Every structure is written in C-alpha cells, then in structure tokens.
Amino acid sequence: MIDVRRSGDRYRGGETAAGIESFHAFSFGPHYDPDNLRFGAVLACNEERLAPGAGFDEHPHSHTEIVTWVVEGELTHRDSTGHASQVRPGDVQHLSSAGGVRHVERNDGPDPLVFVQMWLAPLSPGGDPSYEVVRGIADSTPYAVPGAGALLHVRRLAAGERLAVPDAPFVYVHVVHGELSLADDRLGPGDSARISDESALEGTASDAAELLIWEMNH
Template sequence: MDVRRAGERYPGGDPATGIESLHAFSFGPHYDPGNLRFGAVIACNEERLAPGAGFTEHPHSHTEIVTWVVEGELTHRDSQGHESVVRPGDVQRLSAGGGVRHVERNDGAEPLVFIQMWLAPEEPGGDPAYEVVHGIADSTPYAVPEAGAMLHVRRLTPGERTAVPDAAFAYVHVVRGEVRLDGVRLAPGDSARIADAKGLELEAGAEGPAEVLVWEMSP
C-alpha cells in the first residue's frame, strides 16, 4: 500500500484569479515520471474556486473525467451543448472521446470545492458523452466501463467500517473526516494506492463522520 499525504500534492491553479488546485499525480509543470498514473487513474485534483472564478473553455480528449462536488455549485458547459449545475452528492462524468471542449465555473455566491478525477480509457477515441447522477446513494457503485473502473462513494458515521473492494487496483481518496485503512490513519486529502487489494477495511474515526471515494479497477 502506497500512502500519499495531502501535503505532498503539487500546488497549481492561479490564486490571483480565485483558482487554487492540488494535484495528486504529475500534472502540468509538475512533471514526475514516477507519478504518472495508478491503474486507470491519471489525475486526482482538488479544485477550489472563489465565487465568479472558473476555467475558461479548454479541450480534452481520450479521457474519462469524473467530478465530485464537496461544497458549492459547479456550472458546466461544453461544446456538445450540455449545460448543468453540479451540487454536493452528484457524480458528473464527461467522456472526452476523440475531443470535446468545456467550461467549468463557480457562478454561485459561495466558494466551490470539488474533486476531479481523470481516468485513461481502455480504447482511445469515440464520441464524447456527458452524464450527471444527482444525489447518488451511499454504497451505490458508479461504473466507468470505458476505463474498466468503478467508483464507490462511502459516507461513514463515527466508528463505522466498510470493505475496500477486492481489485487488481484500488485507489482511496479521503474527502472529509479521518479513517483508518489497514491500521494507517488517513486524513482529508490523503490517498492510498493499493495493488492486488484483498480483505481490506476502512474505519471512520470516532471524532466525526467521514467521506471517502474509492476506485475499483481491473488490470
């Protein structure tokens, strides 16, 4: 198990324009050949946008982009004509396919925090696609078959335990609260990369509830 602490993430964004980013994987100017991907995951970014701030229109291709809003509201518009507002509890996915352009903004009155995860598809190309699942239930898996991956959202009460799926690759990201994984304490922003995951459990700390994103990935 490879544990990466929140403080080890690469800083990014543009604070002067209200954008602050933290990157768990090699990203942009922070090139690290030893930290390019784990399983299908090639990026796990924590984004913080001040009211009125956002990413102007930019392109993506050959990437599955899955977003989890922590606080605030994320406004999305893309070149395929999709426009939506994504809120806490929603799962958003943009399949870039052979190419798509999109805008991400905080058009709300409150600060916006979201986790955006990029996955490499098993086959490049194809048509772009877009989906939002509103208010996904706890323990309801969200499949991204194009990347051979499944997202599990875990909202744990103090002291509650939940299994980490047995998988060739499992990626665990703590959104809020504290948990223990195989006896190792993980705090918000921490992550764990587990190859050949078997028989592991997450346990929320006694201090309060926890929210965790877990990717289950095939070889």
C-alpha cells in the same frame, strides 16, 4: 501493498490572483514526476478551489474519462456538445471526452466552490463524447465508468463504521471528509491510498467520513 499519499505532499497549482487553487495528487502540467504518472486507470485526482466568479475558460480534452465530485458550492458546466448543467454536492458528473470535446467550468454562485476531479485512461481511444450527471447518488451505490473499466464507490461512514475495501487488482481511495484508519495508517482529508495485491482489507472511520473509492481491473 498500500501506498499512502498525504494531502500536504500534493503539487500546488492554480492562479491565486484569479481565485483558483489546485492540488494535484499525480504528475500534472508543469509538475512533471515520471514516478507518479498514474495508478491503475487513474491519471489525475485534482482538488480545485474556485472563488465566486472564478473558473476555467473553454479548454479541450480528449481520450480521457473525467469524473467530478463537488464537495461544497455549485459547479457550472458547459461543453461543445451543447450540455449545460449545475453540479452540486452529492452529484456525480461524468464527461467522456473520447475523440475530443471542449468545456467550461465556473463558479457562478455566491459561495466558494470546492470539487475533486478525477481523470481516467480509456480502454480504447476515440469515439464520440458523452456527458451525464447522476443526482444525489446514494451511499454504496457503485457508478460504472465502462470506458475505463472502473467502478466508483461513494462511501459515507459514521464514526466507528467499518469499510470493506473492494478486492480488485487496483483500488484508489481518496478521503473527502473525516478520517479513515486503514491497516497501520490514519488518513485525513485530502489523503489517499493506492492499494494493490491486497485481499479482505478493511478500514474503520475514526470520525464521520466521506470517501471516493475507485475499483479497477487495469
């Protein structure tokens, strides 16, 4: 089964006057949709756009694996465990909120910031929070989130290049840039596909594309 969700159908949020635009692929905050709460381990896939100087003040998280991919600009992160970093395009940021953590996310740079943030449900609650940034992850290098039983594949495809979709009970594909032909559908920026009970599925980049692909067993 392939369930394609279009960019234009995402729930719009944020605070325009504060320089924040948000686009939510799943039920989120005031946008409650009981039929769109999660897919596999994925609870949220938010595209955030922050103007220079804008950001999210300190706020709490718990029992969530949070993975962030910067599309353009630079993300400043600080958290209650003492971590502080700048996250740039090509970096994978992972905050395991575990039993509880507070953090700040801001655009302290001179240019607009766009990032995709994905929340995953943990296999078990509690524990100690942890944080890491993998700099400049290479194409096809999987990033494991063992706390959620999931693998993230970052794929950068040239026009005409074929993609072998992972064989897994649940696969979530998010298009960051470009276009991807998948079965009978063509996906563009911000579009996603929720794939279950499929095997030997392939796609083709109809234009140079950057994709975030979650491979999940739960």
